[in-house]
Amino acid sequence: MSKIYTAKEALQKLEHFCAYQERCHDEVVSKLYSLKMTTEEVNIIVVQLIEGNFLNETRFACSFARGKHRIKYWGKIRITNELKARHISSTNISLALKEISSEEYFETFENLAERCWNSIHENDTFKKRKKFCDYMLRRGYESDLVYEKVKELEQK
Template structure:
């Protein structure tokens, strides 16, 4: 594959949805490009604004929070896994307003607690906490919420 063909293919790849640098580099390696060719293509994509790590991080954070209802911890870890800079991670987390975050947390926690069929309160508490922590919400929020929900349950 020539550089021009690869560039066109990657422009389409990046235009379809926001991509991080890792995804683009992996795609280029799968196309059997050499490291020098990869560097040249990545530079061209950045210059033509097809590839923008800040834009990707912000879009990722907004989407994962609004659609999958992930918390800040999970979003941060996922962005770190994609080698996004700490500056861009901070920028991305600012995309989620504290009101929106609290509302999502409240709705998700109520839905989870009410959806658990467990009769044993200790098991129900553990399942709830595990679920909410896996979603990436801060432990102090989860444990405060579970104590409030337990009081309502009793």
Template sequence: MTIKEALQKLEHFCAYQDRCHQEVVTKLYSLKMSPDEADIIIVKLIADNFLNETRFACSFARGKHRMKSWGKTRIINELKMRHISTVNINLALKEITPEEYETTFNELSQKCWGSLNETNSLKKRKKFCDYMLRRGYESNLIYDKAKEFEQI
């Protein structure tokens, strides 16, 4: 595959959905491109604004919070796995307003607590806390919410 063909293929790949550098590099190697050719293509994608790590981080954070109700901890960990810089991670987290975050957390915790059919209060609390921690919410928020539910 020539550089021009690979560039065209990756422009479509990046235009379809925001991508991080790691995803593009993986795609380039799957197309059997050499490291030098990959560098040329990546520079061109960045110059033409097909590849933008800040834009990727912001849309990733917004999307995962709004669509999958992920908390900040999970979003941070997922972005770190994709080798996104701390600066871009902090910018991405600013995309989620505190009001929106609190609303999502409250709705998700209500739904989860209501769906648990556990009679033992300690087991119910553990299941609730484990679920919310997996979703990436901060432990202090979760434990305060669990205490609040237990008092009702």
């Protein structure tokens, strides 16, 4: 049987949950509902977490964008879509994307593109191009960047 939490216990649990890793409002709300909290309790606890600076949507968005770009090498389109899926405001999304400098962005793009192109062992040029473009677009890089890069890599 699952434990029934009081609002105070749930707040402490969520403070730890938010302190461990940046969270968005959606994650916190679903966690609270999984602890069998009522809508009223959820709203009160979310407000307390925001006031205690445990929950900050802007901080979450910036941290998310930096991490996904530096660790998973995601492009801006994928980061934007993932943040939208978490109901992050467009203002916070813009701020988050500013966390990635254009030099860092293009350097990551170039390195990923070179590595990807060299790892595709395909004799058919058309298939190799398609695999490369699909991969880079799935990673969330802009199509014009990807298509320019594929032309450049084919020339080599």
